[in-house]
Amino acid sequence: MTVTLVSAKTAAALPVWTAEKAGLKALPAATAHWAKAARFSAEAGAVLIVPDTKGNVAGAVLGLGKGGAGEGAMQRRALLGGALAGKLPAGEWYFADETAVGGPLASLALILGGYRFDRYRSSKADDGGDIRFLAADGSDRADIEGIAAGVFLARDLINTPTSDMGPAELEGAVRSVGDGFGARVDTIEGDALLERNFPMIHAVGRASASAPRLLDLCWGRPEDPKLTLVGKGVCFDTGGLDIKPASGMLLMKKDMGGAANVLGLARMVMAAKLPVRLRVLIPAVENAISGDAFR
Template identity: 60%
Template sequence: MPVTFVEAKSENALPIHLVGEEGLERSGLAPAHLAWAEANGFLGQAERVVVLPGEGGQIAGAVLGTGNGRDPFALLQTGALATKLPAGDWYFANPPADPDHAAIGLALGGYSFTRYGRKQSPMLSLVVPQGADRARIARTVDGVYLARDLINTPASDMGPDALEAAVRSLAANHGADVSVILGDELLAKNFPMIHAVGRAAEQAPRLIDLSWGQQGAPKVTLVGKGVCFDTGGLDIKPASGMLLMKKDMGGAANVLGLASMIMAARLPVRLRVLIPAVENAIAGNAFRPGDVLQSRKGITVEIGNTDAEGRLVLADALSLADEETPQMLIDMATLTGAARVALGPDLPPFYTDDDAFADELASLSRAVADPVWRMPLWKPYSAKLFSRIADMNNVTSDGFAGSVTAALFLKRFVEKAQTWAHFDVFGWSPVDRPHCPIGGEAQAIRALDRLLAQRYA
């Protein structure tokens, strides 16, 4: 991590002044620094950083514009400091409104994916703001970094084998147990749709099952779509549609990031993480448009499009999860382009029948600058999944409400869970922002972590 946190201010530590719009005159800056900031056009604009000069050409500190606070990611705009400050020791001269997120934002903004040689951001040392929870900061940053690293890794190095290895590594760090159902064993143990989607790939499909926590504790189960690359299958995507398909395991990456936070916090829950890990490849044994697949739940599914494969593998995993009646069942998936058309890349939709859960999550998502938006499980649209030869189709014929109908498809496989929620995440930041560079991104997991801690801690 290019940002380290320390408890005490060193002799060489430099101040960071947080200044909002129209607050420069009240910032307490020395007259010379005030004049320098004004000469550089600094007016407290969000994310703007100006380094302040000292005697003899030295640096005397910096100012960070905090804007007007209306940006949904305002709590994390300290991330701009990670790439705009020179390396060295720093501290906040005036206390941040939210000390935890001031530190979290800075650390998230300093993320670099360096596996293949990309240069890291400058190494910064920050004095932990007064009142901040250092343990919470560390586990939050670790969880987000894990999700980003997994998504950013190309499929050549993040196939089903490597994804399983990542789960085993996380489990070893926290004393969790892992079991895997691999290849044709999926058929013997009744996971036919996971097998069908992944059987054409060189690396065998599998269902990865992590468990952690005390028996008898509230059951929290996370299910993540682990499609390590998606060609679209026989309904093949165009070349442009495959460019980002290394991120089609973003649901798995996100639930693993969330699981990391839960286990690091020692939350008193019985955690289970289920990841159907496959590659949707093309070969002579690939599943076909028009095929009818059996599911674990017994529902038959006609394949209207092989590029709607994520819901198929999730359905078998959700069926297994639902069988033990968890208190909370959450699935995350990079499932539909329709979600991006509706809400764009920054705002993942979620679906649930639990109004109390939805209200609580919406409030907490704002509190931690991790925005989500509830979308309707509009039951009349279930009819769009009609099949003349099977119980249902995996796609609709008219193309409308694609994210809604995908959620309704998944809902057919969940009956017993006390609370179920489906998150249709993008898992990617298409532009550089203060708290994240272009690339893989964790979405909704910081809000979910806060909700779970509030309910079960």
């Protein structure tokens, strides 16, 4: 399922009402009656599809839970919008009262809620089709979509197992992002790490068939303030010859999550064209086992 933001509402758009646990009576009368009949209690993130008199979809209700006051409560409500992505039928939708769910943050939550990692599916699951949602007032669609793309990039990298996301593949991901925004990417690889005084990157990754490397992405104008992001790129960690038990390696594909996050953040920065001199440093290694493994 893909959630797309639109800038104008058409006649076919359906409303999403919001309700706190104690506020169901404030819904339109027919919707309130349906919610009562369906025993909908407006738990946070719960979604109720509302039919018309012919059984067609007429709208939906998003539960806000107990509600609350203040900025923190409003942000939590906005993030509940992400629950809609997997629960609404395909079509065009809008918030009947967007002030209840926090505006632009709700638009971002909607897109993030549509994320699926389906790289290894032979056929894409039928998830009900795509959703078009009216962007909240004050939303910059380009900014929201740029942030979401950075988050999706980080998620995809972390979700990909090490057999397909080793040091070489991680370098490929960095170069792909860099090429998309005109950034320069340099690599120090293998024994060159020793020559450049990076002995520990070399030591941790030297036993792998995929050579250890330091990835260095630079973007921006030299006169702008410098922003440097550093992320751990251990694509898999056996512990070297201090071999970890299976339980310690079960989720090791996420050990390069630091690298994934800084690369996703870098993509956001470049997409937004922020006035910074960006540098991203990622030591990319696989801590594997061989006679030359790190001890």
